Amino acid sequence: MKNNSFQEIWEKLKSCKNVVMSLHIGPDGDSLGSCTALKYVLERDLNCNVTLVSCDELSDSLASLSFSKEVLFGKDLSDLDLESFDVLICLDLGDNVRLSAKLRDNFNVPNDLFIINIDHHKTNPFYGTLNYVDDSAPSACSVLVDFFKEINVHFDAELSKRLLLGICTDSGFFTYDGKKSLEQAIFLINQGADYMNDIVIPVKSNIPLRLLQFNALLIDNIKFNTEKKFAYSLVKKEDVEKLNLNFAEVRLGIDALRDIEGIDFVFNLVEFDQGIKGSFRSHKVDVSLFAKELNGGGHKYAAGFGFKDSSLEEAEKRVLEVIDRIGIHKD
Secondary structure, eight states: EEEEEEEEHHHHHTTTEEEEEEEEEEEHHHHHHHHHHHHHHHHHHHEEEEEESSSOOOHHHHHGGGGGGSSTTOGGGGGGOOOOOOOEEEOOSSSSSGGGGTTTTTTTOOOSSSSSEEETTTTTTSSSSEEEEESSOOOOHHHHHHHHHHOOOOHHHHHHHHHHHHHHHHTTTTTTHHHHHHHHHHHHHHTTIIIIIIIIIIIIIIIHHHHHHHHHHHHHOOOTTTTTTTTEEEEEEHHHHTTOOOHHHHHTTTGGTOOOOTTSSSEEEEEETTTEEEEEEEESTTHHHHHHHTHHHOSSSSEEEEESSSOHHHHHHHHHHHHHOOOOBBB
16 A cells, blocks of 8 residues: 655645545544644635534543634534535544444445545555555644645644644653654744643643543553553443543543553553443553454554444453454564
């Protein structure tokens, strides 16, 4: 599978007037940052009409950012007349199923819809008409920084803060994949992004109490495999509902387990009406191998998966069996 060039992608975008994008299911900072950054450039520089939707809500901290208001929340791609758009742009989407809550059921993207796929996930299958996938990049926003530099886009303060959001959040605020993320963050700060006021205060210093309670629950429920040096936690649906958490907020919980002394990787399983959401995190084990075997995907050190029809106990058994079968692959 071969990447198209940034220039090919830009030439296609220059011919488009009506563009549609969607945040991925359970949107995070990189999804919001990359989609709103590209939307900003297309509207500013190419005078495009950009429709940006999200079937899921953001976490409260991300929803407080001004550019989150540019997203039509509660809208699914299946609610739109996709034939009216010149192109569907997929950003930060390791597979196109995560575009829509209904893609897992009966909804299909029209076969003749032109798709541009820009991503950084190792498991991306190059599903676009044009593709640019850099699995060495720490975030989708990082890929966009490279893209915009190559085609000589002007980095103003507004564009820079949107990109900085994804670079900070997808690198765990520079705790992994740090070198390129730090270099690009410095570049964006020099273009006018305010690291403290644009990112740190609203995102890191604005955590709702219910999220901290969820983190405490994950820690209370933790189980250890001392022989293989991993840990995991299970959370029942009634506990998620009691804390009034949305899907995007639940996705953040795994980071509360990531840095346990003496543990090489962690995972969690959280129960919803729609099924089980699972996440892996590590600093030294390739957890994407586990996620891929579970029909999920992601990065080497951060990956996810889900089960539609499964109990927590069944899901736990399946994940443990996959870990045993695949084996632990360290750097």
